Amino acid sequence: xxxxxxxxxxxxxxxxxxxxxxxxxxxxxxxxxxxxxxxxxxxxxxxxxxxxxxxxxxxxxxxxxxxxxxxxxxxxxxxxxxxxxxxxxxxxxxxxxxxxxxxxxxxxxxxxxxxxxxxxxxxxxxxxxxxxxxxxxxxxxxxxxxxxxxxxxxxxxxxxxxxxxxxxxxxxxxxxxxxxxxxxxxxxxxxxxxxxxxxxxxxxxxxxxxxxxxxxxxxxxxxxxxxxxxxxxxxxxxxxxxxxxxxxxxxxxxxxxxxxxxxxxxxxxxxxxxxxxxxxxxxxxxxxxxxxxxxxxxxxxxxxxxxxxxxxxxxxxxxxxxxxxxxxxxxxxxxxxxxxxxxxxxxxxxxxxxxxxxxxxxxxxxxxxxxxxxxxxxxxxxxxxxxxxxxxxxxxxxxxxxxxxxxxxxxxxxxxxxxxxxxxxxxxxxxxxxxxxxxxxxxxxxxxxxxxxxxxxxxxxxxxxxxxxxxxxxxxxxx
Amino acid sequence: xxxxxxxxxxxxxxxxxxxxxxxxxxxxxxxxxxxxxxxxxxxxxxxxxxxxxxxxxxxxxxxxxxxxxxxxxxxxxxxxxxxxxxxxxxxxxxxxxxxxxxxxxxxxxxxxxxxxxxxxxxxxxxxxxxxxxxxxxxxxxxxxxxxxxxxxxxxxxxxxxxxxxxxxxxxxxxxxxxxxxxxxxxxxxxxxxxxxxxxxxxxxxxxxxxxxxxxxxxxxxxxxxxxxxxxxxxxxxxxxxxxxxxxxxxxxxxxxxxxxxxxxxxxxxxxxxxxxxxxxxxxxxxxxxxxxxxxxxxxxxxxxxxxxxxxxxxxxxxxxxxxxxxxxxxxxxxxxxxxxxxxxxxxxxxxxxxxxxxxxxxxxxxxxxxxxxxxxxxxxxxxxxxxxxxxxxxxxxxxxxxxxxx
Numbered sequence: 008x009x010x011x012x013x014x015x016x017x018x019x020x021x022x023x024x025x026x027x028x029x030x031x032x033x034x035x036x037x038x039x040x041x042x043x044x045x046x047x048x049x050x051x052x053x054x055x056x057x058x059x060x061x062x063x064x065x066x067x068x069x070x071x072x073x074x075x076x077x078x079x080x081x082x083x084x085x086x087x088x089x090x091x092x093x094x095x096x097x098x099x100x101x102x103x104x105x106x107x108x109x110x111x112x113x114x115x116x117x118x119x120x121x122x123x124x125x126x127x128x129x130x131x132x133x134x135x136x137x138x139x140x141x142x143x144x145x146x147x148x149x150x151x152x153x154x155x156x157x158x159x160x161x162x163x164x165x166x167x168x169x170x171x172x173x174x175x176x177x178x179x180x181x182x183x184x185x186x187x188x189x190x191x192x193x194x195x196x197x198x199x200x201x202x203x204x205x206x207x208x209x210x211x212x213x214x215x216x217x218x219x220x221x222x223x224x225x226x227x228x229x230x231x232x233x234x235x236x237x238x239x240x241x242x243x244x245x246x247x248x249x250x251x252x253x254x255x256x257x258x259x260x261x262x263x264x265x266x267x268x269x270x271x272x273x274x275x276x277x278x279x280x281x282x283x284x285x286x287x288x289x290x291x292x293x294x295x296x297x298x299x300x301x302x303x304x305x306x307x308x309x310x311x312x313x314x315x316x317x318x319x320x321x322x323x324x325x326x327x328x329x330x331x332x333x334x335x336x337x338x339x340x341x342x343x344x345x346x347x348x349x350x351x352x353x354x355x356x357x358x359x360x361x362x363x364x365x366x367x368x369x370x371x372x373x374x375x376x377x378x379x380x381x382x383x384x385x386x387x388x389x390x391x392x393x394x395x396x397x398x399x400x401x402x403x404x405x406x407x408x409x410x411x412x413x414x415x416x417x418x419x420x421x422x423x424x425x426x427x428x429x430x431x432x433x434x435x436x437x438x439x440x441x442x443x444x445x446x447x448x449x450x451x452x453x454x455x456x457x458x459x460x461x462x463x464x465x466x467x468x469x470x471x472x473x474x475x476x477x478x479x480x481x482x483x484x485x486x
Numbered sequence: 487x488x489x490x491x492x493x494x495x496x497x498x499x500x501x502x503x504x505x506x507x508x509x510x511x512x513x514x515x516x517x518x519x520x521x522x523x524x525x526x527x528x529x530x531x532x533x534x535x536x537x538x539x540x541x542x543x544x545x546x547x548x549x550x551x552x553x554x555x556x557x558x559x560x561x562x563x564x565x566x567x568x569x570x571x572x573x574x575x576x577x578x579x580x581x582x583x584x585x586x587x588x589x590x591x592x593x594x595x596x597x598x599x600x601x602x603x604x605x606x607x608x609x610x611x612x613x614x615x616x617x618x619x620x621x622x623x624x625x626x627x628x629x630x631x632x633x634x635x636x637x638x639x640x641x642x643x644x645x646x647x648x649x650x651x652x653x654x655x656x657x658x659x660x661x662x663x664x665x666x667x668x669x670x671x672x673x674x675x676x677x678x679x680x681x682x683x684x685x686x687x688x689x690x691x692x693x694x695x696x697x698x699x700x701x702x703x704x705x706x707x708x709x710x711x712x713x714x715x716x717x718x719x720x721x722x723x724x725x726x727x728x729x730x731x732x733x734x735x736x737x738x739x740x741x742x743x744x745x746x747x748x749x750x751x752x753x754x755x756x757x758x759x760x761x762x763x764x765x766x767x768x769x770x771x772x773x774x775x776x777x778x779x780x781x782x783x784x785x786x787x788x789x790x791x792x793x794x795x796x797x798x799x800x801x802x803x804x805x806x807x808x809x810x811x812x813x814x815x816x817x818x819x820x821x822x823x824x825x826x827x828x829x830x831x832x833x834x835x836x837x838x839x840x841x842x843x844x845x846x847x848x849x850x851x852x853x854x855x856x857x858x859x860x861x862x863x864x865x866x867x868x869x870x871x872x873x874x875x876x877x878x879x880x881x882x883x884x885x886x887x888x889x890x891x892x
Contacts, residue, residue: 202756205807220806224755227605227812237606237621243844407533407750410608421654423666425694426701429680459689463682472679479683481691 013038013363014455020369020486022323022355023141025377028450033139042355045140046348051147051177052138054130060170060195061259064269067119067166068261077115120165124158127169128389128403135376136385146180146351147172148372149322151404153315154191154233155411156200158404163199168404171196184315184345185306189299192229193271195258201225201409208254208279221279226250228409234305236314245286251279252290253298312340316350318414323354325366326415332359365485368420370412371399373486374428375435378478381451384438395431400424429479436475444473452482524641525824525865526736526790528745528779529629531655532772533611534753536796538816539848540765541580542594542830546573549837555804557760565761570594574830578761579770582777586821587828593820593890595857596832599798599850601881605812607753610797615657617855619880626660628877629746632862633662635872641743642866648704648745650732658746665704665742667735708735725749729775733782749775752796756807776821788823791861791891795854801846802837815848818857824865826892831857856887864891 018038019026026034034041058066138144151172158165175194179187191197198204206222207214214220226249230241255278259266266272273295283290283297288304290297305311316336320328332354339353340346354360369377375395379386386392389403396402400419406412413419439447444464448456456464460480467473477483543559544550545567551558559567559575567575568584574596576584586592602613602621609621617628629647636643646663649655654666680702687695708731728747735741751768758765776792783790799816815835820827835841835849843849855878862868862877863886874882 202807205756207806209806214806219808222755222805222807222809223811231606231608237604237609243605408607408753417659420693420697421649421666422664422697422699422701422704423649423654424701425698426666426705429683429698429702433679457690459686463686467682468678472682475679476682476686480686481694484694485691 013361014453016452016455016482017363017365017486018042018361019141020373020377020483021365021367022145022360024135024138024144024373024380025141025483026451026453027380027383028446031450031453039355039361042140042142043352045142046181046351046355049140049143051143051180052134053177054134054173057126057130057170057173060167060174061267061269063119063123063166063170064163064195064258065261067117067162068268070117070119071162074115074117081114117162120158120162123166123170124168124403125389125393127173128393129386130169131172131403132376132379132386132389132392136380136383142351142355143180145323145373146347147177149319150180150187151176152406152411152414153318154187154197155406155409156196156404157406157409158402160200164196167196167199172404179347181348181351182346184311184340184347185303187347188233188306189302191233192225192253192302193256193298195269195271197225198256198258198271201228203253204257206250206254207277208251210279211254211277213276221247221250221254223247223250226253229253229305232410234314235308235310236317239308239310239314241286244284248283248285249301252283252285252301254279255295256298306345307341309341312337312345316340319350319354322414324360324362326417329359332357365482367416367486368484369486370414370419371396371401371424371428372403374478374484375399375431377483378432378435379438381447381478382435382439382442382474384435395434399427399431428484429475432475432478435478436471439471439474442470442474444470444477447474448477451477452480455482456480457482523789523865524743524786526743526745526783526786526822527861527865528732528736528747528790528792528822529657530772530775530792530794531611531615531657531746531748532752532794532796533607533748533750534796535607535610535798535800535812536752536816537754537758537765537800537810538596538598538796539799539802540758540760541577541769542570542596542817543567543575543577544573544596544834544837545575547834547837553803553837556808557758557763557804559761567761571830573834574832577766577769579766580773582773582780583819583821586776586780590828591821591823591825592827593825594830594832595818595820595852595854596830597815597835597848597850598818598852598854598857599815600854602798603814605798605814607797607812612656614795614797614854615655617878619878624656627655627657627746628858629658629744630660630662630664631877632866632868633744634660635868635876636866645740645742646744648732648735648742650728650745650747655746655748657748658744663700665700667704667708667731704735707738707741725771726774726778729778730782733779737783737786747775754800754809755805755811756809758804758809779822790822791824791865792819792821793858793861794819794821799848799850802842802848803846813847814843815850818854820857820861820890824891826889831887852887853884855881855884857890859884860887860890862886864889 015031015034015038016026022042134144156164156168156171158168171194175190201224202222203225207219209220223246227246230246231237235241255274257274259268259270259272261268265274275294281292285301290300316333319336320332335357336350336353339350343349393403401412448464460482463476464473467476545561565578567578569575570587583592600613601619602610612621612624615627616624633643633647646665647658649658649664649666654664658664684699687698732745732747736745754765779792780787795818796816798814800810800813805811833851835851841849859873
């Protein structure tokens with residue numbers, strides 16, 4: 008099997024974000040060469056405008072203080088919070104015009120988490136709409152889901168989930184896995200998400216004084232999810248040891264005693280002192296370097312290579328990927344010391360990656376982003392996209408647990424899931440009700456469109472219905 | 487009748503105050519299953535590992551309060567736990583369950599666990615839902631295989647299982663038909679478009695055709711029984727709303743007889759709370775969902791058994807962040823008019839350090855599969871062989887518990 012045996016539209020859905028009108032001509036008959044060129048020449052897109060994590064966390068804290076003060080003031084004076092100036096006069100006009108009483112104004116609240124969340128969703132959507140290739144972008148999505156965080160955890164994670172992806176995932180998807188691992192596990196968002204800021208070395212003075220201690224959450228998921236995998240041969244005592252190793256990695260407080268407020272710092276007062284044994288090896292206590300040493304060792308464990316190779320192959324190629332493909336990715340990972348660009352190239356160079364049957368269904372994020380890309384339709388704000396993703400069961404950066412969203416056909420190709428896709432296709436098609444569905448079909452699917460799909464789109468009762476049919480067609484849904 | 491041998495549990499010494507924990511009567515229940523009764527069975531999976539020692543606190547155990555420190559429930563005062571049998575008390579956030587217990591419509595099984603002894607959520611849920619003896623086999627769930635073993639002509643098998651949520655839980659997935667349903671949160675696509683997409687799928691992609699047609703059929707049914715479209719899933723209220731919708735479907739004459747729901751969020755590593763707080767809110771949501779089932783099932787409630795299960799329990803001791811880490815033994819609930827209730831079934835292992843599993847977890851003494859097997863035997867007349875080989879493979883050593891169902 009070679010890449011020129013499969014339609015370019017299918018290749019763009021499998022390894023990219025799908026086709027915009029014009030993309031199929033650019034790819035020509037060599038999607039493999041197209042994507043290989045992309046990983047050799049392109050760096051992941053970086054957003055230069057959005058603030059970085061410490062700035063966001065400082066804003067969040069400042070705004071919380073302001074909101075608390077405003078609420079306390081309202082409570083003390085018994086005053087309802089009142090809008091002012093032009094907002095107030097408009098409300099009065101509206102109330103008089105409708106003959107209804109003025110609505111009670113809302114309590115002051117902290118808008119930073121929602122605002123940052125939405126802004127970062129928009130940045131993610133813009134990258135999907137404008138990328139030339141799409142494979143690097145898909146690698147970002149893959150690794151972001153591998154190192155999942157969930158915005159439901161609270162304000163800090165919600166405010167910085169996008170920044171986490173920008174800072175700890177994106178720069179490393181064509182770099183070294185051990186670097187990504189270190190960046191992820193010591194990022195404030197992950198520290199908050201899996202409670203490492205609350206974990207205290209049990210024999211420290213701080214633990215004694217605060218009557219607190221270890222929290223295993225992050226350590227367990229590093230081993231089970233991020234590196235070795237659940238059957239990777241670690242024990243409960245490895246989890247506990249690793250939890251001790253990473254005590255002290257926390258987020259600097261507002262007074263900035265240990266570092267820039269809102270940035271990751273190593274607080275030696277919280278760190279469990281002494282040597283630790285993880286997976287049979289002893290790690291002397293070199294303070295912050297103890298964690299780095301363990302991360303480097305974990306990244307070079309054979310179980311980690313196997314775990315990551317399997318997940319990559321499952322994500323891009325098939326739920327039950329060919330063993331030869333997994334072995335090839337695994338050995339590339341090991342031979343190159345976890346060079347993720349080399350692993351990505353190996354994935355593209357493997358014959359097994361180019362099977363002509365589309366055995367997987369696009370995930371909700373792939374489906375929604377791919378639709379917006381084909382339609383060239385920039386959403387009004389991140390909430391518009393996130394509502395659709397939420398309905399489809401894949402809200403942005405909010406999987407049910409730290410294992411991220413599932414990656415199997417069974418999971419997404421369900422009765423309820425497909426019924427909701429139909430609803431979403433209607434919503435999306437409303438954004439393109441003046442577009443020629445046949446031109447979009449030629450642009451997005453080209454000669455990959457089946458006779459039946461072409462006919463169904465051509466015979467639609469309205470342009471909008473034609474677009475919805477195109478988005479629901481098996482060729483658009485599967486990859 | 488060899489499959490009716492005495493349950494493993496009943497032979498053990500029983501701790502706890504009340505003497506009526508086991509009111510065994512040795513009358514088989516096959517008569518119901520043979521045709522008379524039109525039973526409903528609902529399984530609620532609590533993902534994230536429910537802290538059984540907080541949901542049903544062993545307030546009579548002398549070691550309980552010390553282990554639990556600030557999150558221990560108390561027998562008296564503000565926020566007191568709701569007494570069940572003198573030894574165990576129910577979390578105060580669950581007044582409906584306490585009422586049903588008093589009305590003999592709820593049974594608590596304590597110190598129970600699946601056969602899984604590691605501490606990974608995802609493997610633990612796989613074992614719980616797949617019914618397999620270990621993780622890694624996730625092609626089908628045990629509720630789906632249950633359907634495949636039932637007589638094909640009867641309503642139970644014919645109407646399939648209901649999997650609630652945007653994606654049906656593993657526990658109902660597999661070869662038997664599963665209908666999915668979630669509260670509508672988007673305007674429905676026009677019928678005409680749906681028909682055109684169905685025609686296209688019928689010609690090009692049978693799998694998409696099958697799934698979409700079942701999704702649309704369930705939606706029509708849910709709308710026909712007057713679901714109003716403004717309800718949203720998720721959150722504490724979401725539990726009640728999901729239960730309301732599911733009860734309408736499962737309670738309908740032509741609805742599925744078997745349903746599975748999953749509620750997320752039980753992984754209380756930090757700031758778990760005691761009589762109030764995070765876990766209390768979740769338990770309150772679960773309690774409301776049970777009330778919603780009781781109300782929504784109407785006259786079917788008397789033939790209903792709801793089973794509430796979780797992948798494993800949590801550490802007996804509070805951790806360094808006023809929460810609990812992954813453990814083993816926990817509780818399960820049987821709720822419904824079909825339950826022979828008013829009992830706590832527990833072969834209580836005690837909470838002394840030497841009795842804890844690995845020095846940290848409530849030691850499981852009842853295999854959760856024996857409870858499930860008992861319910862399925864009584865409710866649907868499933869044979870011991872099917873239970874031991876097909877529904878819960880390699881479980882011949884796990885005997886169905888008797889007399890769980892009225």
